[in-house]
Amino acid sequence: EVKGFGVGGVMTYGSANETFAFEADATAFGVTGYLNGDADEIAQNAGASYEMMLGEMGIDTGVNYNIDSGDVTPSLELSFNF
Numbered sequence: 001e002v003k004g005f006g007v008g009g010v011m012t013y014g015s016a017n018e019t020f021a022f023e024a025d026a027t028a029f030g031v032t033g034y035l036n037g038d039a040d041e042i043a044q045n046a047g048a049s050y051e052m053m054l055g056e057m058g059i060d061t062g063v064n065y066n067i068d069s070g071d072v073t074p075s076l077e078l079s080f081n082f
Helices: none
Strands: 006-014 019-028 032-036 043-052 057-066 072-080
Touching: none
Parallel strands: none
Antiparallel strands: 006 019, 019 032, 032 043, 043 057, 057 072
16 A cells, blocks of 8 residues: 555465455545456456544445346445444
């Protein structure tokens, strides 16, 4: 990460299915976008999320798009620090 911009990725291998899977992500201005898939299908899901703090409350909102089914899944997570 350099000055609020970052890139990342992860690759896994499932021995039960003998399949490789991956996820690549990039972050800029608090927004993180990602793309993930596996050896059979490079792009299965794409999405983005945004994190912010509002006082002592953390807010994380995002959306996932499943490329295969066309399903769009929004999310909202709130966390509190005491």
